[in-house]
Amino acid sequence: MFHNVTGMPTETLIRNAYLVLEAQGPQPHSGSGTGWEIDGGWIALQDGRVHSVGTSSEPEPQAQTVIDAEGRLVTPGLVNTHHHMYQNLTRAYAPAVNGTLFQWLTELYPRWAVLDEESTYLSTYVAAAELLLGGCTTSSDHMYVHPRPKLIDAQIRAPTEIGFRFMANRGSMTRSVEDGGLPPKEVVQDEETILEDSERLISTYHDPNPGAMVRMSLAPCSMFSVSESIMRATAELAEKHDVRLHTHLAEDKDEDTYALEVYGRRPVEYLEDCGWAHDRTWVAHYIYGSAEENRRLASAGVGATQCPSSNMILAGDTADARALREMGMSVGIGCDGSSSADSADLWAETRGALLLARHSHGPASFSARDALNMSTLGSAANLGWADELGHLRPGACADLVIWESSPLSQAGVLTDRVEGWLRSGPARAQDTFVAGRRLVAGGELQLAGLDDVLSRHRTAAAAMQGVSA
Numbered sequence: 269m270f271h272n273v274t275g276m277p278t279e280t281l282i283r284n285a286y287l288v289l290e291a292q293g294p295q296p297h298s299g300s301g302t303g304w305e306i307d308g309g310w311i312a313l314q315d316g317r318v319h320s321v322g323t324s325s326e327p328e329p330q331a332q333t334v335i336d337a338e339g340r341l342v343t344p345g346l347v348n349t350h351h352h353m354y355q356n357l358t359r360a361y362a363p364a365v366n367g368t369l370f371q372w373l374t375e376l377y378p379r380w381a382v383l384d385e386e387s388t389y390l391s392t393y394v395a396a397a398e399l400l401l402g403g404c405t406t407s408s409d410h411m412y413v414h415p416r417p418k419l420i421d422a423q424i425r426a427p428t429e430i431g432f433r434f435m436a437n438r439g440s441m442t443r444s445v446e447d448g449g450l451p452p453k454e455v456v457q458d459e460e461t462i463l464e465d466s467e468r469l470i471s472t473y474h475d476p477n478p479g480a481m482v483r484m485s486l487a488p489c490s491m492f493s494v495s496e497s498i499m500r501a502t503a504e505l506a507e508k509h510d511v512r513l514h515t516h517l518a519e520d521k522d523e524d525t526y527a528l529e530v531y532g533r534r535p536v537e538y539l540e541d542c543g544w545a546h547d548r549t550w551v552a553h554y555i556y557g558s559a560e561e562n563r564r565l566a567s568a569g570v571g572a573t574q575c576p577s578s579n580m581i582l583a584g585d586t587a588d589a590r591a592l593r594e595m596g597m598s599v600g601i602g603c604d605g606s607s608s609a610d611s612a613d614l615w616a617e618t619r620g621a622l623l624l625a626r627h628s629h630g631p632a633s634f635s636a637r638d639a640l641n642m643s644t645l646g647s648a649a650n651l652g653w654a655d656e657l658g659h660l661r662p663g664a665c666a667d668l669v670i671w672e673s674s675p676l677s678q679a680g681v682l683t684d685r686v687e688g689w690l691r692s693g694p695a696r697a698q699d700t701f702v703a704g705r706r707l708v709a710g711g712e713l714q715l716a717g718l719d720d721v722l723s724r725h726r727t728a729a730a731a732m733q734g735v736s737a
């Protein structure tokens with residue numbers, strides 16, 4: 269009989285599963301995953317960690333709770349590395365749906381200016397719940413609109429209550445329409461306020477310890493909306509407190525022209541000059557870097573997040589994930605703000621990454637395992653957290669998904685479970701575990717407060733959009 273070190277049964281045993289313990293990554297360049305799968309295996313969870321794994325012929329440990337996965341696919345929890353959760357208060361907002369990125373932003377900024385603690389908390393709660401159903405167990409969130417103080421404090425309450433792993437990105441904007449930026453004056457802040465609040469949030473919430481449930485990072489919004497001095501000061505603050513750095517970079521074609529006119533440099537040169545070109549940094553989108561700039565950022569250790577649905581629905585280009593990964597860059601996946609992608613489903617984004625890469629590079633260029641590697645290990649690396657997230661090696665955080673096996677969409681999938689999972693969807697989480705806690709069970713969220721939150725979210729969203737609830 270197999271026991272853990274205390275001699276007690278493990279808390280949870282998931283047996284009879286098709287286990288993807290680590291999704292195979294690009295070879296041989298990145299080293300981000302050699303791949304480890306077990307057909308008919310088991311995995312034991314204890315104290316929020318993966319305790320042990322084994323094949324069907326290896327003895328299973330005793331456990332307090334035994335779940336028969338009935339042959340279903342089990343993967344590491346997906347990790348979301350770019351989002352603006354508050355935007356689910358203005359999803360599919362009719363006056364903005366057909367705008368360009370800048371038209372869309374200009375239309376919505378005044379709506380977002382009414383954000384308060386209640387609506388920030390509610391939108392984060394809804395986003396986390398929605399992400400859990402799509403198999404996501406850790407998310408970052410780039411909160412850059414600050415019409416009122418302490419919105420990130422309100423935000424962090426939601427994942428803490430739920431038990432969802434969270435990296436809050438303390439976003440910032442300093443340049444309003446009065447200074448040639450896009451946002452209205454009410455949602456930007458002065459540099460001193462931003463830096464003081466950043467330090468306060470790090471000292472209050474950032475947990476650098478293994479198994480942390482909340483970490484902070486610092487995230488000026490983009491070169492369009494912050495000053496060069498806040499970019500530099502933020503990089504220094506991040507180094508001082510050993511937290512990560514995030515921003516939007518090279519999302520729009522106009523950024524090259526803007527950067528040359530305003531800063532006299534290309535966007536990547538600007539990032540480098542501001543002290544951001546190192547492995548503390550990951551950037552959202554990163555579509556328009558030149559081949560030489562791609563090589564420079566990859567060798568500096570900067571990571572990038574591809575946001576497939578957002579890029580396509582806003583009719584922009586997308587990061588060349590395949591090329592960037594072959595250069596050794598960590599490329600993760602994000603759903604982006606809920607008003608641009610209009611959904612928060614990491615399975616769908618992983619499938620989007622598969623489709624985009626194959627559409628650009630051909631059928632032999634990119635597999636479902638490559639895409640899964642992006643949304644697990646690639647994303648975990650974006651967050652500087654690949655030591656214990658994005659894989660299920662013993663000792664990793666017990667963040668995993670048992671995927672539902674739809675009798676219709678999985679009918680006929682007999683020769684490749686991972687390709688079948690990503691090609692023949694949609695796929696939903698049957699069970700989602702975070703830190704060993706089962707937050708989705710049998711396809712249902714285990715959140716007692718969800719109905720109340722949804723009702724209050726509807727009221728807040730209607731008020732923001734100026735319509736009746």
Ligand SMILES: [Zn+2]
Pocket residue numbers: 350351352410516552604605
């Ligand atoms: Zn974004």
